[in-house]
Amino acid sequence: GENVEQHPSTLSVQEGDSAVIKCTYSDSASNYFPWYKQELGKGPQLIIDIRSNVGEKKDQRIAVTLNKTAKHFSLHITETQPEDSAVYFCAATPNAGKSTFGDGTTLTVKP
Amino acid sequence: GAVVSQHPSRVICKSGTSVKIECRSLDFQATTMFWYRQFPKQSLMLMATSNEGSKATYEQGVEKDKFLINHASLTLSTLTVTSAHPEDSSFYICSARTFGDINYGYTFGSGTRLTVV
Numbered sequence: 001g002e003n004v005e006q007h008p009s010t011l012s013v014q015e016g017d018s019a020v021i022k023c024t025y026s027d028s029a030s031n032y033f034p035w036y037k038q039e040l041g042k043g044p045q046l047i048i049d050i051r052s053n054v055g056e057k058k059d060q061r062i063a064v065t066l067n068k069t070a071k072h073f074s075l076h077i078t079e080t081q082p083e084d085s086a087v088y089f090c091a092a093t094p095n096a097g098k099s100t101f102g103d104g105t106t107l108t109v110k111p
Numbered sequence: 112g113a114v115v116s117q118h119p120s121r122v123i124c125k126s127g128t129s130v131k132i133e134c135r136s137l138d139f140q141a142t143t144m145f146w147y148r149q150f151p152k153q154s155l156m157l158m159a160t161s162n163e164g165s166k167a168t169y170e171q172g173v174e175k176d177k178f179l180i181n182h183a184s185l186t187l188s189t190l191t192v193t194s195a196h197p198e199d200s201s202f203y204i205c206s207a208r209t210f211g212d213i214n215y216g217y218t219f220g221s222g223t224r225l226t227v228v
Contacts, residue, residue: 043117043204043219089154099217103154
């Protein structure tokens with residue numbers, strides 16, 4: 001089955017700096033890669049996703065890059081703000097299959 | 112956008128009793144819903160896949176007789192924790208995938224904090 005590794009497990013940055021979270025996956029059949037943000041006591045929320053036919057996608061301060069050859073994808077948050085502090089999960093999904101989630105990254109943005 | 116409503120958000124029950132958690136897709140049809148369990152500071156652990164009109168598919172190690180799942184309509188799935196014990200205390204989250212779109216990101220409910228005393 002699919003195996004997703006996510007790094008780092010914790011990340012602390014100063015407000016205004018950039019944050020990068022990386023994930024690797026093992027199943028070459030995976031072709032859909034969403035990222036979720038989970039605030040304390042709440043369910044995860046989809047913040048951005050990318051499909052295998054695209055190498056990069058951007059939405060305001062958030063971007064995701066995908067390297068299918070190397071089987072890794074990354075989340076980039078620029079100009080971080082304290083409200084970006086949360087746990088972020090990556091996931092890899094094969095066609096019509098179940099998503100496999102990474103273990104999460106706790107991001108802390110210090111004001 | 113797609114909204115999944117999960118109730119209750121928090122429940123405390125006594126050992127030996129059963130608790131039902133509801134997961135509703137409010138503005139879309141969900142042929143498939145997923146139930147997760149999450150321990151503090153850990154990732155989402157998939158418990159089962161709930162399929163409308165058919166039996167749920169449970170992940171290895173999850174007791175189907177303890178965690179009863181019913182998906183009777185395209186907008187509602189329920190998880191019943193039967194004969195709950197303190198070790199069942201956890202954060203339970205459901206998610207749904209929009210009908211006909213296999214690659215759409217899952218929409219998650221807000222989660223249910225279950226405490227068994």
